Amino acid sequence: xxxxxxxxxxxxxxxxxxxxxxxxxxxxxxxxxxxxxxxxxxxxxxxxxxxxxxxxxxxxxxxxxxxxxxxxxxxxxxxxxxxxxxxxxxxxxxxxxxxxxxxxxxxxxxxxxxxxxxxxxxxxxxxxxxxxxxxxxxxxxxxxxxxxxxxxxxxxxxxxxxxxxxxxxxxxxxxxxxxxxxxxxxxxxxxxxxxxxxxxxxxxxxxxxxxxxxxxxxxxxxxxxxxxxxxxxxxxxxxxxxxxxxxxxxxxxxxxxxxxxxxxxxxxxxxxxxxxxxxxxxxxxxxxxxxxxxxxxxxxxxxxxxxxxxxxxxxxxxxxxxxxxxxxxxxxxxxxxxxxxxxxxxxxxxxxxxxxxxxxxxxxxxxxxxxxxxxxxxxxxxxxxxxxxxxxxxxxxxxxxxxxxxxxxxxxxxxxxxxxxxxxxxxxxxxxxxx
Numbered sequence: 001x002x003x004x005x006x007x008x009x010x011x012x013x014x015x016x017x018x019x020x021x022x023x024x025x026x027x028x029x030x031x032x033x034x035x036x037x038x039x040x041x042x043x044x045x046x047x048x049x050x051x052x053x054x055x056x057x058x059x060x061x062x063x064x065x066x067x068x069x070x071x072x073x074x075x076x077x078x079x080x081x082x083x084x085x086x087x088x089x090x091x092x093x094x095x096x097x098x099x100x101x102x103x104x105x106x107x108x109x110x111x112x113x114x115x116x117x118x119x120x121x122x123x124x125x126x127x128x129x130x131x132x133x134x135x136x137x138x139x140x141x142x143x144x145x146x147x148x149x150x151x152x153x154x155x156x157x158x159x160x161x162x163x164x165x166x167x168x169x170x171x172x173x174x175x176x177x178x179x180x181x182x183x184x185x186x187x188x189x190x191x192x193x194x195x196x197x198x199x200x201x202x203x204x205x206x207x208x209x210x211x212x213x214x215x216x217x218x219x220x221x222x223x224x225x226x227x228x229x230x231x232x233x234x235x236x237x238x239x240x241x242x243x244x245x246x247x248x249x250x251x252x253x254x255x256x257x258x259x260x261x262x263x264x265x266x267x268x269x270x271x272x273x274x275x276x277x278x279x280x281x282x283x284x285x286x287x288x289x290x291x292x293x294x295x296x297x298x299x300x301x302x303x304x305x306x307x308x309x310x311x312x313x314x315x316x317x318x319x320x321x322x323x324x325x326x327x328x329x330x331x332x333x334x335x336x337x338x339x340x341x342x343x344x345x346x347x348x349x350x351x352x353x354x355x356x357x358x359x360x361x362x363x364x365x366x367x368x369x370x371x372x373x374x375x376x377x378x379x380x381x382x383x384x385x386x387x388x389x390x391x392x393x394x395x396x397x398x399x400x401x402x403x404x405x406x407x408x409x410x411x412x413x414x415x416x417x418x419x420x421x422x423x424x425x426x427x428x429x430x431x432x433x434x435x
Contacts, residue, residue, distance in 0.1 A: 044099075047100070049078055102143050104393025121141075128148075148316070152300045152313040196274075206409075209279075210303070211404055212391055213240075213243075218232070234425075279378075408421060
């Protein structure tokens with residue numbers, strides 16, 4: 001009987017030990033599988049910059065090869081499409097991206113429930129002074145800068161020279177107007193269809209970029225002041241009207257049918273117009289059509305704002321990268337890691353400068369490696385302090401494109417007076433801010 005008890009006890013111990021081992025084995029195996037799954041992370045990126053789409057996709061492939069288990073899917077919506085509307089639709093569909101773009105304080109407010117704190121990233125630490133102001137809330141960094149960009153009136157150097165115009169002399173509206181009339185009087189011998197190509201179909205060109213030059217002054221060029229403003233006064237509205245009228249009167253017509261692609265690729269890159277209002281982001285498109293022209297034939301003139309700054313260009317951060325806080329911890333971690341690699345690693349920095357042709361918004365870059373002529377011009381304006389702040393990132397949601405841009409379309413087609421544009425836009429701003 002005693003032997004049976006001893007045997008039973010031994011059997012029980014052995015059985016228990018076996019179960020523990022089996023449990024450990026199962027636990028170990030489960031942990032291994034979980035780790036494997038954690039390493040297999042998909043980063044869905046929803047971004048707006050069509051100009052570097054191909055280069056960005058190539059870099060994503062490079063990153064995937066160097067980081068096994070990471071899959072990057074990139075969706076690009078921009079150019080002639082409304083990125084903000086597309087993002088809202090994407091989110092509403094339930095297919096939320098891991099990384100997406102926000103444009104400043106208004107977007108941060110709109111998407112605050114879906115933005116992770118990026119304060120702990122290397123990129124946030126390296127960001128240049130002031131570049132995070134518009135996306136910092138309660139000390140938390142909610143977005144990382146794409147790059148620095150600037151825009152103005154891009155001109156054809158050879159056409160200006162042939163017409164006897166010195167671009168260095170164009171530092172006021174009066175000088176610009178005189179140059180435009182000279183070019184128009186000689187457009188046949190210069191081989192031009194018109195002086196300008198104003199893409200009024202693109203409400204971001206008129207309602208955001210052009211308006212910014214003339215609204216920045218009343219907000220001291222500060223995006224946060226624009227974001228907090230209950231009203232907009234159009235203090236420099238008369239100056240705004242003069243530049244818009246000049247572009248419209250001497251543009252290929254009808255301007256409301258002109259889109260970004262036709263303006264940049266068909267008309268300017270093929271040298272059928274002398275000037276376009278755009279920024280350094282068009283370099284790649286021009287180079288894709290005529291590399292020699294892109295490298296040696298173009299320059300940047302200021303957008304003259306009478307009574308404020310007539311010899312300056314708007315320079316700022318076009319968009320920020322946001323990371324979706326609704327994603328799981330592993331995805332958020334890998335999203336931060338990718339953005340850090342892109343902007344702070346040696347390999348990433350080379351891509352930013354040489355492939356993307358970006359003007360960096362981060363420290364640790366060799367600015368002498370900035371290669372394209374438009375970026376060099378912008379850097380020069382910035383060095384000389386001849387810049388206008390990007391306050392349009394502080395406009396009420398949709399106001400610049402859906403209200404002001406649409407009203408400008410009515411104006412340039414003769415369906416509205418300038419006073420109507422101003423009054424309707426003022427009322428819409430006030431309504432949006434005082435909900």
